[in-house]
Amino acid sequence: MLPADCSRRLVAELQGALDACAQRQLQLEQSLRVCRRLLQAWEPPGTWTWEPPPEPETNEEDPLPACTPSPQDLKELEFLTQALEKAVRVRRGITKAGERNKAPSLKSRSIVTSPGTTASTPPQSPGQAGGHASDTRPTKGLRQTTVPAKGRPERQLPSVRDRTRAGIGARAPRPGAGLRNQHMAPSAAPQAPEAFTLKEKGHLLRLPAAFRKAASQNSSLWVQLSSMQTSDSMDAAAAKTQFLQNIQTASGGSQPRLSAAEVEAEARRLRKACSLLRLRVREELSAAPMDWMQEYRCLLTLEGLQAMVGQCLQRLQELRAAVAERPPLPCPVGRPPRASPSCGGRAEPTWSPQLLVYSSTQELQTLAALKLRVAVLDQQIHLEKVLMAELLPLVSAAQPEGPSWLTLCRAAHSLLCEGGARVLTILRDESVD
Amino acid sequence: MRRRRVDPAAGARAGALPEAIAALSRSLPSGPRPEIFRRAKFDRPEATSALWQLLFRVLSPLPAGNALASIALEVQARLVKSALCSQGYPRLALAQLPEDGSQGSRELLLALSWLLARGPVPEQMLAQTRVPLGDEMTVCQCEALASLVPPAPHMEAEGPVDVRHVQWLMGKLRFRWRQLVSSQQEQCALLSKIHLYTRGCHSDQNLGHLSVTEAEMLRDPEGGQKVSGAGAAQNLDLAYPKGLHFCTPGMGPRTFWNDLWLVPRLLPGDWAAPLDPGGASACSLLSPLRVLLRTLERESRRLEAVLAWRRAEPVFWQWMDTVLGTCAPEAPAAASQPTFLPWVPECGDGELELVVRELQTLEEELREAVERRRVAWEAKARGCGRGPEWSAARRASRETVEKELGALQRCWEQESGPAPAHGPHRLVRREDGAAGDRDLRAAELIRTLRSQEACLEAVLRQLQGQCRQELARLAGALPGLIWILPPGR
Numbered sequence: 033m034l035p036a037d038c039s040r041r042l043v044a045e046l047q048g049a050l051d052a053c054a055q056r057q058l059q060l061e062q063s064l065r066v067c068r069r070l071l072q073a074w075e076p077p078g079t080w081t082w083e084p085p086p087e088p089e090t091n092e093e094d095p096l097p098a099c100t101p102s103p104q105d106l107k108e109l110e111f112l113t114q115a116l117e118k119a120v121r122v123r124r125g126i127t128k129a130g131e132r133n134k135a136p137s138l139k140s141r142s143i144v145t146s147p148g149t150t151a152s153t154p155p156q157s158p159g160q161a162g163g164h165a166s167d168t169r170p171t172k173g174l175r176q177t178t179v180p181a182k183g184r185p186e187r188q189l190p191s192v193r194d195r196t197r198a199g200i201g202a203r204a205p206r207p208g209a210g211l212r213n214q215h216m217a218p219s220a221a222p223q224a225p226e227a228f229t230l231k232e233k234g235h236l237l238r239l240p241a242a243f244r245k246a247a248s249q250n251s252s253l254w255v256q257l258s259s260m261q262t263s264d265s266m267d268a269a270a271a272k273t274q275f276l277q278n279i280q281t282a283s284g285g286s287q288p289r290l291s292a293a294e295v296e297a298e299a300r301r302l303r304k305a306c307s308l309l310r311l312r313v314r315e316e317l318s319a320a321p322m323d324w325m326q327e328y329r330c331l332l333t334l335e336g337l338q339a340m341v342g343q344c345l346q347r348l349q350e351l352r353a354a355v356a357e358r359p360p361l362p363c364p365v366g367r368p369p370r371a372s373p374s375c376g377g378r379a380e381p382t383w384s385p386q387l388l389v390y391s392s393t394q395e396l397q398t399l400a401a402l403k404l405r406v407a408v409l410d411q412q413i414h415l416e417k418v419l420m421a422e423l424l425p426l427v428s429a430a431q432p433e434g435p436s437w438l439t440l441c442r443a444a445h446s447l448l449c450e451g452g453a454r455v456l457t458i459l460r461d462e463s464v465d
Numbered sequence: 466m467r468r469r470r471v472d473p474a475a476g477a478r479a480g481a482l483p484e485a486i487a488a489l490s491r492s493l494p495s496g497p498r499p500e501i502f503r504r505a506k507f508d509r510p511e512a513t514s515a516l517w518q519l520l521f522r523v524l525s526p527l528p529a530g531n532a533l534a535s536i537a538l539e540v541q542a543r544l545v546k547s548a549l550c551s552q553g554y555p556r557l558a559l560a561q562l563p564e565d566g567s568q569g570s571r572e573l574l575l576a577l578s579w580l581l582a583r584g585p586v587p588e589q590m591l592a593q594t595r596v597p598l599g600d601e602m603t604v605c606q607c608e609a610l611a612s613l614v615p616p617a618p619h620m621e622a623e624g625p626v627d628v629r630h631v632q633w634l635m636g637k638l639r640f641r642w643r644q645l646v647s648s649q650q651e652q653c654a655l656l657s658k659i660h661l662y663t664r665g666c667h668s669d670q671n672l673g674h675l676s677v678t679e680a681e682m683l684r685d686p687e688g689g690q691k692v693s694g695a696g697a698a699q700n701l702d703l704a705y706p707k708g709l710h711f712c713t714p715g716m717g718p719r720t721f722w723n724d725l726w727l728v729p730r731l732l733p734g735d736w737a738a739p740l741d742p743g744g745a746s747a748c749s750l751l752s753p754l755r756v757l758l759r760t761l762e763r764e765s766r767r768l769e770a771v772l773a774w775r776r777a778e779p780v781f782w783q784w785m786d787t788v789l790g791t792c793a794p795e796a797p798a799a800a801s802q803p804t805f806l807p808w809v810p811e812c813g814d815g816e817l818e819l820v821v822r823e824l825q826t827l828e829e830e831l832r833e834a835v836e837r838r839r840v841a842w843e844a845k846a847r848g849c850g851r852g853p854e855w856s857a858a859r860r861a862s863r864e865t866v867e868k869e870l871g872a873l874q875r876c877w878e879q880e881s882g883p884a885p886a887h888g889p890h891r892l893v894r895r896e897d898g899a900a901g902d903r904d905l906r907a908a909e910l911i912r913t914l915r916s917q918e919a920c921l922e923a924v925l926r927q928l929q930g931q932c933r934q935e936l937a938r939l940a941g942a943l944p945g946l947i948w949i950l951p952p953g954r
Contacts, residue, residue, distance in 0.1 A: 039626035046634040053641040060648040063677075067655035070680050071662075230680070234662035237675065237683055243754070244668045246761040247598060251669075253768035257588065260775055268775075271782035272582040278789055279579055283555040294553065303820050305877040307924050310827055312873060314927060317834060324845060325858065331838045332866040338831040340874065345824045352817055385595075387671070388602055388890035390907035391898035393657035399907050400602075400653045401646065402914035408642050409921040415635075416928050417819055423628075424932070428939050441940055443628040448932035451925075452635035454951035461945050 033436075038422050045418050049411055073229050103238055254385060298351055305344050313337055412451060419447050482784055485777035491770035492587040494594065495522055505570035506788050514566035516573035517542050523577070523586060524548040539564045549576055552583075558792075571792065578785045587771045596760050599676040599891030600656060604905065660894040671901075672893055678757075686754035 034042070239247075316334055321327035390396045423444045430437050438458055446455040483499060490496035497515040504512040521541040525548075542564035549559060559576055562569035580586055656677065663675040675683070890905060900906050940948060 033625040033627055034631070036625045039624070039631075042631050043626055043634065046631065046638060050634065050638055050641060053638065053645060057641065057645055057648060060645070060652055064648065064652050064655065066681055067652065067659060067677060070659055070677065070684060071655060074684050230659060230662040234659075234675075234680075235665045237663060237666045237680070239666070239668055239675070239679060239683065240686075240754070242758060243679075243682070243761075246758055246765070248669070250596075250761050250765050250768070253765055253772070256772060257768055260772060268778040268782070271779055275578065275782055275785055275789070276582050278786065279575065280555050282789060282792065283557065299817050299820060301877050302824075305874075306820055306823050306827070308873060308876055310823070310927065311920070311923055313827065313831060313834075325862065327838075327842060327845070328859065329862045329866055331835070331842050332863060333870070334831060334835050334838065336866055336870045338828070338835055340870065341824055341828050341831060345821070345828060348817065348821050348824065352821070355817075385599070386890050387893045387900065387904040388604070388907060388910070389893050389895050389898055389900040389904055390657075391894070391896060393654055395907045395911070396657050396892070396894075397650050397653045399911055399914070400649050402911060402918060403602075404645060404649055406914055406917050406921060408645075409918065409925060413921060413925050413928065416925065416932075420928070420932060421819060424935060427936065438946075440628055441936065443632050445933075445936050447632060447635060449929050449936065450951060451929070452632060452639060456951050457949040459947040459949065461947050 034422075034426065038426065042418070042422055045415065049415065052411075071230055251385065295351060295355055298347075302344055302348055302351075305340075309337055309341055309344070416448065416451075419444075423448065481777055481780045485774065485781045485784075488770050488773035488777055489587070489781065492591075492767060492774045493519065493523070494590055494767075495519070501570075502574065505574040506784075506791070508568070508571040510566075510568050510570065512570035513568060513573065514538055516570055516577065517545060517566055520545045520549075520573060520577060520580075523580060523590065538566050542566070545576075554579060571788065574788060575785075575792070578788075582782075587767075587774060591764070591767055591771065594764075596757065596764055597889065597891075598678055598757075599672070599893075600660075600678070601889035602892055603889045604910065656892070657894060660892070672891075674894060676891070682754050682757060687752040 033039075313334070316330055316337070319326075319330060321330050390399065423440075427437075427440060427444050430440060442455055442458060446452055486499045486502050490499050490502070495518070497512075497519055501512045501515050505516060517538060518541060521536075521544060524545055542562070546560055546562075546564075554576060556572065556575065556579075559569075559572050562572060659677055659680060660674045663680060664673060666675050667673055667679075893904075898906060898908070937948075940946070
């Protein structure tokens with residue numbers, strides 16, 4: 033059995049690592065659920081073309097042109113062109129078709145609607161619309177230009193307009209859709225919509241206009257912000273430095289107290305230095321010099337490394353002394369990441385969202401796998417150091433008798449030398465003398 | 466008061482200051498009304514609690530949420546004091562302020578300005594709550610993950626534990642690592658497919674395809690078919706397993722920030738939906754589309770405010786100088802530091818110890834090796850003659866070595882080298898892999914990561930080798946045992 037405090041520390045450390053992994057796994061699984069769902073066939077939601085009603089705060093008195101998502105417009109265009117075709121036929125041909133028109137046009141509308149409610153816009157409709165009515169092409173002009181011009185479809189059109197206006201007022205998408213359905217004949221429920229899959233029809237998706245507008249405004253503001261960042265005005269910067277100095281002198285502190293964050297950063301730097309130095313020392317020690325020149329260089333390198341190690345140690349001792357004498361008030365672990373000078377403060381972070389471009393699934397997977405591997409290695413190294421600090425003293429201090437010591441040895445070896453992956457075997461050598 | 470521009474001339478100061486303060490308060494999340502700032506200059510007590518709360522919001526590493534607002538003012542005040550102290554805030558008067566919000570607004574104003582002077586606070590806060598429209602991946606390995614959730618405060622191990630339990634935990638950890646790898650591979654494959662299939666959809670030509678967030682929004686703008694948890698924000702951040710060293714040797718797992726997390730843990734929806742800026746949770750009332758639009762709008766307004774603040778800044782600093790002037794100068798720091806946080810454990814002193822020990826062992830090793838080699842070298846050098854080319858060669862060697870070692874030192878002196886930009890990046894799939902000059906290419910990142918991986922593997926192997934030697938030494942002392950090492954890799 034391990035002593036109590038040692039146990040506590042080890043278990044806490046390992047449990048922390050386990051929890052971190054569990055959280056990450058949870059995140060991944062959530063994300064996987066979403067992705068899988070997206071790749072399956074969707075239930076085309078009947079109201080996905082709903083346009084978001086304008087917020088009361090935004091002063092948009094005329095919501096129609098701005099907020100209309102184009103799939104809806106294109107659907108209406110489709111309807112219109114169908115109606116126009118009918119109108120042309122009626123005018124040319126049989127008069128009594130006028131009576132029939134209501135039903136077929138409505139039915140055609142419902143037929144148009146149902147595949148139209150799938151997320152994709154039939155690619156022909158823009159072409160058709162372009163062919164038949166060139167001035168209906170701009171979606172904004174849809175209502176203005178076509179309404180006065182056409183006679184026959186006019187009856188249906190006001191219903192469209194009313195519906196959209198009512199839809200705005202209604203604020204709830206389902207009543208809006210229901211309204212539309214009521215206006216027309218009881219249209220059949222969207223009959224057997226072709227299953228929409230991202231694979232086949234994904235490229236036909238279009239983002240709603242409101243979203244596009246908001247997103248583009250947002251990104252242009254970010255770009256403005258980052259360009260302003262880089263050209264920070266001189267007087268502002270000077271004023272800030274002056275203010276900081278003033279505060280420092282006004283508080284009577286001759287030298288700024290070391291903040292715990294800075295101590296941590298320095299310690300981190302020195303840790304990195306240590307591992308780099310150690311690597312280098314190993315390299316040099318294991319290299320076999322060919323000639324005297326190489327030998328000389330090797331010697332010089334080792335001496336230089338020795339000097340550097342000495343310097344680092346000295347800095348560490350100074351750090352420890354400073355901490356002991358004027359303890360920076362302890363930093364909370366998980367302190368505000370902004371405070372850490374290593375990252376956010378030092379490297380001027382650019383604020384505008386940046387892209388990470390990849391070219392194939394393979395590449396993305398490699399990238400992600402490597403990131404994970406580096407993170408895991410980091411964790412492993414940290415655990416290794418902790419285990420070394422805890423277990424090695426125990427092994428050396430324990431009395432080497434009895435099976436418990438052997439258990440400890442085996443466990444220590446497995447954990448420390450094999451990363452917990454393999455265990456060695458110990459045989460008692462009962463040589464018969 | 467209706468001036469549009471900051472006029473550096475003194476006469477304009479009167480008009481520009483209120484604008485500057487108004488911009489500042491709009492640019493900060495839950496920023497107080499502008500007159501709070503003015504009252505604070507005169508140290509009016511009614512401005513105090515608003516400023517405590519603002520400071521807490523700025524300094525807290527946690528994302529906003531209903532949970533945060535419900536923390537008592539005293540607790541907020543204490544945490545603010547501690548956080549400021551750990552950043553090295555010089556004024557002692559702050560530490561001595563009462564925590565009930567009854568006085569000290571001027572000190573708090575000074576503290577806020579100190580923070581504003583040190584770093585781009587409004588921008589950082591904006592970046593913290595940025596709406597991730599795309600599929601994001603962070604590039605740097607720093608621990609700047611504001612949405613970290615510390616481990617649950619589980620039962621501490623009661624009493625001594627068998628070492629086999631430790632082995633078991635380790636095995637469990639290895640299993641979890643493997644699980645992560647496979648889940649992640651799958652996620653990347655799916656993500657890549659989604660990007661591929663939605664090629665040509667996006668209004669922004671630069672991006673070219675939809676992200677999962679956007680596709681999800683199209684699929685289900687009402688959120689009526691939602692699954693538990695918000696599918697909206699996709700953060701592929703893969704630095705999780707690394708940075709969470711909440712427990713360093715010598716430090717218990719409980720810290721007061723951990724205690725703070727007890728509150729959000731009761732509302733898991735909060736952290737799962739980082740889009741939630743304190744408003745209605747995305748899971749309940751509003752559709753994802755509406756939430757997204759609303760948050761985008763809010764962010765745009767904040768961005769505009771930040772831009773206005775940056776333009777009007779110099780005026781603010783002039784004013785702050787006057788505020789500072791009204792304070793009495795403080796006496797130099799007394800020897801004793803008030804430890805007003807009795808339950809905070811000692812800081813990671815263990816970390817320093819570890820490093821010191823490592824360096825000391827290294828020093829020992831080097832000392833022996835260098836001595837040996839120096840002696841051998843001197844002996845050899847005596848044999849060779851002296852001559853100009855000899856000393857020239859030696860000088861050349863010295864210079865080379867110095868250069869190499871200098872480069873080595875720069876490796877850790879410079880924090881991030883040619884800093885790959887920090888923060889999350891939006892993943893974009895392009896067949897040709899073309900990227901603008903500000904964008905990152907996956908291939909380069911992969912190269913960097915591979916070298917990092919090699920470095921870390923070397924370190925790990927070295928540590929393991931050290932342990933092997935040490936254990937062999939300890940165990941070898943005992944006769945009568947045969948140690949059969951497991952089959953090598």
